[in-house]
Amino acid sequence: MTVLSAGILPLIQHAAPAAGAHPLAGTVADWLWLVPLLPLLGFVINGALSLFAVAHTGPSDPDAGHGDVAAHDHADAGHTLPGDVASGSHGDDHHPVARHRFAGIVSVVGPLMLALSFVLTAAMFFAMRSAHATEPFIQTYFTWMITGELNLAAAFQLDQLAMVMMLVITGVGTLIHVFSVGYMRDDPGYPRYFAYLNLFVFFMLVLVMGANYPVMFIGWEGVGLCSYLLIGFWFSEKANADAGKKAFIVNRIGDFGFLVALMMLFAHLGTMDFQGVAAGAPQMSTGVVTAICLFLFLGCVGKSAQIPLYVWLPDAMAGPTPVSALIHAATMVTAGVYLVARSSFLFSLAPVAGLTVALTGALTALFAATIGLKQWDIKKILAYSTVSQLGFMFMAVGVGAYVAGIFHLATHAFFKALLFLGSGSVIYAMHAAYHKTGSHEDAQDVRNMGGLRRFMPVTWVLMWIATLAIAGIPPFAGFFSKDEILTSVYARAHGSTLAEASWLGIPGSALLYFIYFVGIVTALLTAIYMTRMMLYTFHGPNRTGEAERGALKEAPWVMTGPLVLLGVLSAFGGWFNLPKIFTDFLPVGPTFALEHWLDPVVGEQQLAVTHGEAVHLSHGTELLLIGAAIVVAIAGIVVAWRMLKPEKLVPKADSPADEGFERIFAEKYFVDEGYDRAIVQPLYRGSRGVLWRGVDAGLIDGFFVNGTAWLARAFGWLGSTAQTGAVGTYAWVVVLGVVAVIGVFTLR
Amino acid sequence: MIDPPYPLFYTFNFYLFGVIALASSLAFVTRKSPIAAALWLVNTMFALAALYVMLDAHFIAAIQVLVYAGAIMVVFLFVIMLLNLGHPSEVADVRGKWGKAAAAVLGVILLAQIAVMSGSRVRPEWILPRGEMDRLLAEKGAIGVVADPLFTNYLLAFELTSVLLLIAIVGAVTLGRRSDVAAEATTGESVSAG
């Protein structure tokens, strides 16, 4: 791999000046290729270290001890508590303490590569801000493939949208990498973990930086691979490996849609790079554009966990918690939102597709929020919350409010990463506590927590900031982005192409009002379930257990440090795109900064949806909408606070099963079971009964394979009778053959 | 060879050695004793060498005698004597009359086919101008005529023959060496078979 990168480097540097007279040419943006290459380098180094260590430890699996908690408990039992605290002993999610021999190098290489990448991206951001580029800055490295009319270049493009995504990915990514140093330090697969994580960032950057759909697709598939690898990181437990497989397979359904969309694009336009498609899109008929958009959206549904393909994301929580934060909350799952925003030149032409996207987003948001109400696993709550928030983003990009969608993507990356890392910190503490006593209680169940604020004050405060942000309490980040989404949906119910379109006979206007209503209800539910989680986790009496209680403590600074930074971002992330109504009232920052920033990329498309005029709502209406958003958020928190009684909660082991409505929520509407009955089992039975027994064993094995074998054997038997082994006979045969061949020549 | 019309002496000699070659080869395939057969074959080769001389291939005639008759056939005789095959073996060496008849039929067909094929046309530009070979022989000599292309156009092939011969030597030595292990295995086999 190092040879490979060494071989590619001069090639890329050579190709760099090809960008021509773009205002960014000659600036730091010439180093664009280095941004994804740094994480790739990290992957190579960490992966090599991982392999090297395996090669030197011999045939035994470095993870072999995984899950075997009891085996090493006796070693820890003798330690006194303070001694362990001083030595920094902290268990991870499921593992015996066995620090990897290369943990030191990996701890530096993994986050450092990301940090460098982030610094470079930030430098490019400032170069970009002063350059006022309106066209994307494209770097073409080499011709990827030429087949017939298809001429694909391996090219990256840097525009304002890609820049936002790159900043989020490298910025939040760096923080999560640093957090991982603390969280995963004692895992036997530590270098492997960082190798995967670095590889993920590489692919994610390829996804957002690709200058055409196929390059983006490489990243799209690459992040899927890394997601699979990291969900099943502790693969020696079957449930984890199964969760990885589930994520991978469900995503394949979406990727099928993505691929079909690409092929349709190529069939109709003959090109697949963004600029070419943007230029050619208006020439296609609305029906074709709608079909392409819907197929693209199928890809988004898979990757971004929307109805009906959301089922993999909650299961994906089987991976390490930082992975959930990075991949399954902040970056990869938002790739679908990015794809819609990136394809805004298509979606703005297809109002029906836009309505489908928005409606799917709204329903997913509501659906996941109701499930989130009754989950007990802290990570599952957050997983459904993520699905729900992704629904919000799709509501935004569906109605053509691309900036609002990207804005929520960014703020969500901040507060959801914070929530996940905070929950990681909690789980870490819980695990360490149970580890100490050798208890096998569930370290992720909120029924086993309670009152943690006394033990982990920093995490408590930060988690509350994130909770207020996601609930939509001003002035935290989530308020601005969520409010903008709801306002955009409401505003487009009149005087937009969407409102005038009809969706399966339903007028678009009515549908948009419905979507708005669903959004408001979901906002209420969001506030409720998040407050519930906080209440059960940090408030009320502690339910961890007498013996374990003393071991609960704040995580080390390498973990809480990133949390603090994310807390700041969650609190002030809204400053990136303050609405006018807010700055009029309280001039603390620039108005619509993100809107202006993204204007060269999606501005035109946003206007196309609203007939070329900027969305305009009366001052009163806007205030009313904001008021409504704030009211439901506060109402949600108050309702949860008043109605839920953490004092009455008992530890998981003693809890009765849920009943009635609650059971439906807790069991996630039995969707997994339904899929199992409706799709998996029939497929399984069909595969066993028809495909395996009938087609495979009967027809293919029985007739074709065995038949061919029988035929070959028959011919072999015939041939072998001629094989007397007597050379004399062979001489006769040869001469006969010669005579025959010459005979053919002479008689002709 | 001189160009036609041929002097009677030349024609006579040509036919004489042709008949000797033919008769010797017939004697060769019909002799039961391997030694006799080998000697008849040597005779054929000498007759052919004489024909080569008459065809102006003096160098080839020389190595026909030296290499073929002198070296290769002597090796054959060595082997026959080494294996003590001088007397006709107990098992019938020649096939029965049906085998002979079938072989004769095949031979006749083959001969007919060759006759038909020899009537095929040859590109005129391949044929040297009249007297060209005589001129070359006079200019380069009998050896030069062969040596010239051998060390120019066919140099690579010529060098490769040396490799071929080396391989043949190594192969022959390897095959001919009496391997004790193989011998033991064989004895063991025959013992157990017996």
Add this chain to the structure above:
Amino acid sequence: MLAEALALSAALFTIGVVGVLIRRNAIIIFMCVELMLNAVNLSFVALSRYYGADGQVFVFFVMTVAAAEAAVGLAIIISIFRHRKTVNLQNINLLRG
């Protein structure tokens, strides 16, 4: 004399073929092959008169190959004789799988 030489060549070649077919002694069969090679050599030499000395060069190569073949072939026959105590092809069926 070209026609006579080629006719003789064809006759000698056919005799060699028939010899291979009717004999069972491995060494004799081997010598029949040598006879066939010689027959071809005669054709080469006769035709070289009309087509240039390349034919003689070919004869040279044929002889080289024949020498190599004789060396290896006889070694094989000796080897077989050691194992089977015979060179009669009727008793040799090593090629039988």
